[in-house]
Amino acid sequence: xxxxxxVTIYDLAKLLNISPATVSRGLKGHPGISKKTKKRIDELxxxxxxxxxxxxxxxxxxxxxxxxxxVPRLNSYFMSTVIAGIENIAYKEGFNLIISQSSExxxxxxxxxxxxxNSRVDGLLVSLAYNTDSFTHFDPFLQRKIPLMFFxxxxxxxxxxxxxxxxxxxxWQATTHLLDQGCKRIMHIxxxxxxxxxTDRCQGYQQALLERGIPLREELVIANDLxxxxxxxxxxxxxxxxxxxxxxxxxxxxxxxxCMLALKxxxxxIPDDIRFVGFNNDPVSTVIEPNLSTINYPGCEMGEVSARNxxxxxxxxxxxxxxxxxxxxxxxxxxxxxx
Amino acid sequence: xxxxxxVTIYDLAKLLNISPATVSRGLKGHPGISKKTKKRIDELxxxxxxxxxxxxxxxxxxxxxxxxxxVPRLNSYFMSTVIAGIENIAYKEGFNLIISQSSExxxxxxxxxxxxxNSRVDGLLVSLAYNTDSFTHFDPFLQRKIPLMFFxxxxxxxxxxxxxxxxxxxxWQATTHLLDQGCKRIMHIxxxxxxxxxTDRCQGYQQALLERGIPLREELVIANDLxxxxxxxxxxxxxxxxxxxxxxxxxxxxxxxxCMLALKxxxxxIPDDIRFVGFNNDPVSTVIEPNLSTINYPGCEMGEVSARNxxxxxxxxxxxxxxxxxxxxxxxxxxxxxx
DNA sequence: TTGTATGCGTTATCAG
DNA sequence: CTGATAACGCATACAA
Numbered sequence: 001x002x003x004x005x006x007v008t009i010y011d012l013a014k015l016l017n018i019s020p021a022t023v024s025r026g027l028k029g030h031p032g033i034s035k036k037t038k039k040r041i042d043e044l045x046x047x048x049x050x051x052x053x054x055x056x057x058x059x060x061x062x063x064x065x066x067x068x069x070x071v072p073r074l075n076s077y078f079m080s081t082v083i084a085g086i087e088n089i090a091y092k093e094g095f096n097l098i099i100s101q102s103s104e105x106x107x108x109x110x111x112x113x114x115x116x117x118n119s120r121v122d123g124l125l126v127s128l129a130y131n132t133d134s135f136t137h138f139d140p141f142l143q144r145k146i147p148l149m150f151f152x153x154x155x156x157x158x159x160x161x162x163x164x165x166x167x168x169x170x171x172w173q174a175t176t177h178l179l180d181q182g183c184k185r186i187m188h189i190x191x192x193x194x195x196x197x198x199t200d201r202c203q204g205y206q207q208a209l210l211e212r213g214i215p216l217r218e219e220l221v222i223a224n225d226l227x228x229x230x231x232x233x234x235x236x237x238x239x240x241x242x243x244x245x246x247x248x249x250x251x252x253x254x255x256x257x258x259c260m261l262a263l264k265x266x267x268x269x270i271p272d273d274i275r276f277v278g279f280n281n282d283p284v285s286t287v288i289e290p291n292l293s294t295i296n297y298p299g300c301e302m303g304e305v306s307a308r309n310x311x312x313x314x315x316x317x318x319x320x321x322x323x324x325x326x327x328x329x330x331x332x333x334x335x336x337x338x339x
Numbered sequence: 340x341x342x343x344x345x346v347t348i349y350d351l352a353k354l355l356n357i358s359p360a361t362v363s364r365g366l367k368g369h370p371g372i373s374k375k376t377k378k379r380i381d382e383l384x385x386x387x388x389x390x391x392x393x394x395x396x397x398x399x400x401x402x403x404x405x406x407x408x409x410v411p412r413l414n415s416y417f418m419s420t421v422i423a424g425i426e427n428i429a430y431k432e433g434f435n436l437i438i439s440q441s442s443e444x445x446x447x448x449x450x451x452x453x454x455x456x457n458s459r460v461d462g463l464l465v466s467l468a469y470n471t472d473s474f475t476h477f478d479p480f481l482q483r484k485i486p487l488m489f490f491x492x493x494x495x496x497x498x499x500x501x502x503x504x505x506x507x508x509x510x511w512q513a514t515t516h517l518l519d520q521g522c523k524r525i526m527h528i529x530x531x532x533x534x535x536x537x538t539d540r541c542q543g544y545q546q547a548l549l550e551r552g553i554p555l556r557e558e559l560v561i562a563n564d565l566x567x568x569x570x571x572x573x574x575x576x577x578x579x580x581x582x583x584x585x586x587x588x589x590x591x592x593x594x595x596x597x598c599m600l601a602l603k604x605x606x607x608x609i610p611d612d613i614r615f616v617g618f619n620n621d622p623v624s625t626v627i628e629p630n631l632s633t634i635n636y637p638g639c640e641m642g643e644v645s646a647r648n649x650x651x652x653x654x655x656x657x658x659x660x661x662x663x664x665x666x667x668x669x670x671x672x673x674x675x676x677x678x
Numbered sequence: 679t680t681g682t683a684t685g686c687g688t689t690a691t692c693a694g
Numbered sequence: 695c696t697g698a699t700a701a702c703g704c705a706t707a708c709a710a
Contacts, residue, residue: 008703019681024705032679051457055403056703059394059686074423080414087413087440096458098435101426118390119435140388228622257626283567287596287626347687358697363689371695395687398702 007048015048016040027052058120066096067310068116068124072104072153076254077282078299079127082151085303086125093311095122102129110137123147123310128154130192130225147313151306156196158324161313163306165330167197170295171204173332174249174277177293179212181275181338183247187220189234189259190251198223201251201279226251231258238274239266246274247338253278253285253294260288260337276337290336297330346387354387355379366391397459405435406649407455407463411443411492415593416621417638418466421490424642425464432650434461441468449476462486462649467493469531469564486652490645495535497663500652502645504669506536509634510543512671513588513616516632518551520614520677522586526559528573528598529590537562540590540618559584563594570597577613578605585613586677592617592624592633599627599676615676629675636669 009023016023018037026033026041044050058064067090071079083099090097098119102109109129116124117140124141127150135155141148154162178186188205191198206216222237224230231254238244238259250256256278260270268274270290278285278294285292305326348362355362357376365372365380383389397403406429410418422438429436437458441448448468455463456479463480466489474494480487493501517525527544530537545555561576563569570593577583577598589595595617599609607613609629617624617633624631644665 006703009705010703020703021682021705022680024703025680028705034679037679053398053703054458055394055398056686057705059392059398059688059702060704060706062686064394074426075416075419077414077416080419084413084440087438091439091454096437096454097439099426099438100430100436101423115430115435119393261626284623284626287600287623289628345687349687359687360689360698361696363687364696367689373695376695392687395702396689398686398704399688399690401702 006053007050008053009050012041012044012048012050016044063122064096064120065094066098066119066121067307067314068119068121069097069099070102070109070112070116070124070126071099072102072127072129074099074101077284078280078297081299082127082303082306085300085305086307087303088300089304089307089311093307095307095311102132104130106132106134113137113140117141117146121146123314124149125306125310126150127152128195130195133194147310149306149310149313151302152197154196156199161309161324161326163302163309163326163328164197165297165302165328167200168204168207170279170297170330170332171201171249171251172208173204174279174293174295175205175208176211177332177334178247178249178275178277178338179208179214181247181271183245183275184214185220185243185245186214186247186249187222187238187245188249188251189222189224189226189231189255191223191226193223198251205249220245224255226255228254228258228261231255231260232262235259235262235266238263239268244274247276248274249277251279253280253282253292256292256294257284257288260292271337271339275339277332278337281333285333285335288337293335293338294333295330296333298328302328345392346389347392348389351380351383351387351389355383402461403435403459404433405437405458405460406646406653407458407460408436408438409441409448409451409455409463409465410438411441411466411468413438413440416623417619417636420638421466421642421645424639424644425646426642427639428643428646428650432646434646434650441471443469445471445473452476452479456480456485460485462653463488464645464649465489466491467534469534472533486649488645488649488652490641491536493535495538500648500663500665502641502648502665502667503536504636504641504667506539507543507546509618509636509669509671510540510588510590511547512543513618513632513634514544514547515550516671516673517586517588517614517616517677518547518553520586520610522584522614523553524559524582524584525553525586525588526561526577526584527588527590528561528563528565528570528594530562530565532562537590544588565589565591565594567593567597567600570594570599571601574598574601574605577602578607583613586615587613588616588618590618592619592621592631595631595633596623596627599631610676610678614678616671617676620672624674627676632674632677633672634669635672637667641667 009020013020013023026038100112149161151163222234278292281294281296285294348359352359352362365377439451488500490502529541561573617631620633620635624633
């Protein structure tokens with residue numbers, strides 16, 4: 001049936017000769033409504049193509065059934081996997097998603113936060129931009145007690161709820177693995193050391209070395225933006241070193257791949273001359289030759305857990321929130337690049 | 340300033356001793372409001388942390404400032420690039436995005452369409468699922484005259500507005516390139532031939548062959564789901580063929596990569612034994628060895644153009660819509676896999 | 679079990 | 695230039 005104009009509960013009420021209130025209740029399955037009336041309402045509603053008006057409903061109920069998501073980039077394999085996970089759960093629970101990207105820029109992140117705040121999202125899920133170091137733009141959410149959670153790239157303070165993996169341990173594993181393979185001079189390529197994921201990974205790396213009595217060398221830690229290009233640039237640096245590393249732990253597969261590509265082109269043999277371990281288990285890690293050892297990292301699950309938890313908070317506004325940090329499992333995947 | 344309760348235009352009006360109507364107008368920059376009054380309003384609003392209530396506004400104005408997006412998958416490089424493009428424009432124009440994925444399944448696509456319809460999005464952007472062959476789930480949008488556009492994977496009917504590339508031409512170029520490289524027996528690996536992108540590419544492939552007087556052979560066209568695994572399976576098929584192809588044009592880089600990987604493992608030399616051309620210019624194409632020739636395909640731009648156009652439609656409800664199809668430029672990128 | 683009346687926060691219309 | 699008032703569609707407190 002073609003409806004040119006929206007039908008409201010008033011229309012239904014008039015046609016059924018009952019009050020709009022009854023229609024409203026019937027539609028929502030309110031307990032005190034006779035089966036018969038409810039049936040009549042439901043049938044007419046379907047027949048007329050009635051759809052509930054969310055604005056009116058939200059205006060009345062003061063919530064939006066919408067979750068805001070801010071991520072650094074949409075177009076990275078890991079992030080899109082996380083978002084797919086978030087979407088799975090949100091969809092199941094009847095929440096809409098408003099997704100925005102900070103493009104790794106605090107300014108854009110702040111703007112997004114404002115927009116989402118004004119859109120009155122019921123909850124917010126954030127993975128921080130590369131250079132975010134102040135968090136006042138999230139204060140409005142805190143003040144209004146709008147549930148707020150961080151995942152993966154989280155603030156270094158524990159006033160927030162975060163979902164992440166044990167980056168330090170994973171990095172420790174990766175580095176220890178390289179040591180076990182006989183590496184003596186292990187380099188670490190990392191990102192902005194103000195971001196938890198990178199500090200933690202760096203610490204894990206350092207800890208592993210110290211445990212074997214290997215002194216830390218500043219020149220063996222490179223911090224860049226972890227892009228593939230940055231990996232290539234790192235390769236050039238390495239090629240010019242007097243003493244080249246014999247193992248490299250890179251905080252991200254993409255960058256590792258760039259570095260490997262450039263190194264290979266310069267004739268360096270991987271893994272014979274230099275062994276590699278990356279991070280993320282991006283699909284590209286099984287395409288590069290030799291296949292890249294890496295840390296597998298449950299993106300989809302991270303999204304699901306975050307969304308699930310946020311929705312719980314939204315639904316139990318009152319319940320005291322006991323969890324502070326949710327740590328997901330991660331694992332070292334050993335492939336040819338490190339053997 | 341910490342606000343526990345939302346402040347409304349009434350609150351501002353009371354404090355300023357003017358009417359809510361004036362406040363509303365002042366906030367919106369209505370022409371007939373004195374500079375002085377406007378300034379007072381704006382200042383107090385900021386001071387009080389006023390934020391406009393979108394529900395009330397939407398309820399009143401009957402639109403949501405929201406665009407719905409349905410894509411087959413979020414976690415593909417191409418799609419996330421398109422979405423990044425959409426987001427760029429939407430953000431700039433003050434529209435929110437509600438993104439949902441069909442997971443390549445019509446059922447989920449239908450469900451998403453219903454949800455978005457009920458969320459009263461002002462416009463809808465769709466890239467079809469793998470197996471969508473009926474389009475009645477979009478009828479409600481058409482009936483209510485809600486702008487609807489398709490991109491990349493579009494219906495085969497021209498009642499809709501679509502944004503895409505000339506797949507046929509691109510495929511023709513790719514195939515012709517292989518022919519120019521001396522290939523005599525060119526295979527084509529494609530997806531569901533009901534989806535425009537794959538039929539068109541297949542036709543382009545066929546046309547190129549016919550132009551050189553090469554007869555089409557059924558056994559040289561494989562249709563699968565274009566995943567990396569499917570590419571590997573295709574490789575197994577090829578290895579068992581009496582007469583192997585000497586060139587393969589694959590409708591997607593990922594699948595091409597899977598196929599190349601498996602073939603290489605079996606000792607096939609690329610490009611010497613078999614030359615390859617893919618489609619999409621996915622980053623992986625520069626990681627695989629030899630680097631994969633491919634069709635470059637402006638994902639971000641496709642998103643931007645789609646969003647821009649949709650928003651124009653939303654804003655000019657009345658204007659007759661003259662464009663029906665927008666074709667974006669694409670180009671062949673030649674790399675080692677085909678030389 | 680159902681109906682009445684009201685308010686949620688805006689904006690548009692009409693009047694001044 | 696500004697004010698009063700009426701919708702927008704729904705959900706609920708209160709009444710019956």
